[in-house]
Amino acid sequence: MKYSSLSDQDLVQAYIKGDRSAIEVLINRHRSKVYTYIILTIKNQQLAEDLFQETFIKVIQSLKAGKYRDNGKFLSWVIRIAHNLIIDHFRKEKQMNAISNDDSEVDLFNSKKLSDSNIEELIIDNQIKAEIRILISELPDDQREVVLLRHYGGLSFKEIADQTDVSINTALGRMRYALINLRKLIHEKNLSLTVD
Amino acid sequence: MVKVSTLFYRVDGFNEQNTLSAIPDMLNQDTGDQFLESLLGPLILDPGEELVKTIFEKI
Numbered sequence: 437m438k439y440s441s442l443s444d445q446d447l448v449q450a451y452i453k454g455d456r457s458a459i460e461v462l463i464n465r466h467r468s469k470v471y472t473y474i475i476l477t478i479k480n481q482q483l484a485e486d487l488f489q490e491t492f493i494k495v496i497q498s499l500k501a502g503k504y505r506d507n508g509k510f511l512s513w514v515i516r517i518a519h520n521l522i523i524d525h526f527r528k529e530k531q532m533n534a535i536s537n538d539d540s541e542v543d544l545f546n547s548k549k550l551s552d553s554n555i556e557e558l559i560i561d562n563q564i565k566a567e568i569r570i571l572i573s574e575l576p577d578d579q580r581e582v583v584l585l586r587h588y589g590g591l592s593f594k595e596i597a598d599q600t601d602v603s604i605n606t607a608l609g610r611m612r613y614a615l616i617n618l619r620k621l622i623h624e625k626n627l628s629l630t631v632d
Numbered sequence: 633m634v635k636v637s638t639l640f641y642r643v644d645g646f647n648e649q650n651t652l653s654a655i656p657d658m659l660n661q662d663t664g665d666q667f668l669e670s671l672l673g674p675l676i677l678d679p680g681e682e683l684v685k686t687i688f689e690k691i
Contacts (some may be wrong), residue, residue, distance in 0.1 A: 463684050471679040488679055492687050561674070568675045587668045593661075615664050618671065 444510035451499060459499070463492050466511050473588035474518055476572055477581070478525075487525065491518040515589030516599055571621050579614035582607055 439447065439461040447465075450458035470491060475484035494517050498504055504513065572580055581600060585591045591599065597607040621627075 460684070460688070463687065464681070467684055468676045468678045471683075472675060472677045475677060476675075485679065485683055488683060489687050489690065492684075493690060496687075496691060565675050565677075568671060571671075572675075583668065583672075586665070587672050611664060615667060618667075622671075 445506055445508060448499065448504065448506060448510060452502075459496060462510065463495075466514060469511065469588045470514055470518055473515055473584050474522065476569065476584055476588075477519075477522055479573065483525070487518065487521050490521050494521070509590065512589050512591050512595065515585065515591065516595075519585065519589075519599060567625075567627055571618055571625075571627075574621055575614055575617055579610045579617065582610045583614045583618075586611065 439458065442450070442458075442461075444462060444465070447458040447462045451462070467488075471484065471488050474487050474491070475481065478484055478487070491514065495514055498517075572583070575583065578600075582596055585596050585599065586593075593604050593607045593611070597604045600607065602610075
């Protein structure tokens with residue numbers, strides 16, 4: 437079977453019917469978006485790796501238990517699980533404010549995908565990623581949350597509102613101010629954020 | 633002659649802190665998504681295959 441051509445829904449159904457390889461394809465298809473969402477939210481590489489694993493373990497357990505309702509948005513569902521695990525973690529640890537930007541110097545760019553690039557391209561690529569990451573980290577928490585759920589999870593504003601326990605208008609308002617703030621920060625820092 | 637008080641008259645409901653009206657294109661959802669895509673598109677961090685393998689070892 438050629439897995440790469442199958443949709444997320446097809447792969448989910450194949451896994452539910454007992455094809456173990458299907459879930460591996462699904463995880464590998466979405467691993468970067470889920471990992472990026474987690475690490476941009478919590479800013480700690482070790483914790484991000486733990487929560488990444490926990491997320492997909494819960495995904496697998498939920499699929500086995502028949503808890504997944506296929507609405508064609510597998511990635512959004514996974515991101516919501518990751519979001520809930522992050523919230524649970526901070527509730528347990530009670531250290532939401534203790535996580536500081538001091539952890540932001542971890543090596544986030546150890547990507548195998550980039551290993552074949554030449555050094556100069558790698559440096560430029562890393563600089564751009566670092567600058568974008570700084571921009572995101574400077575957003576207020578509630579605005580950053582909406583931006584990441586929207587971009588990496590593809591959640592609708594209704595889903596974001598439900599997930600973050602606010603009204604749709606509040607979610608939309610947070611997005612509007614996030615976009616305004618991002619543009620302002622780009623202007624203030626005089627960033628181009630593109631490779632020439 | 634203009635009274636000084638007139639110069640400082642403030643229209644009810646006007647909020648100089650509200651910058652939304654200055655950037656009307658940001659109110660458009662599609663425009664917002666396109667902006668996010670252009671900004672965050674390059675920011676994809678790969679955790680690597682090894683981390684995925686450990687998931688299956690834990691199950």
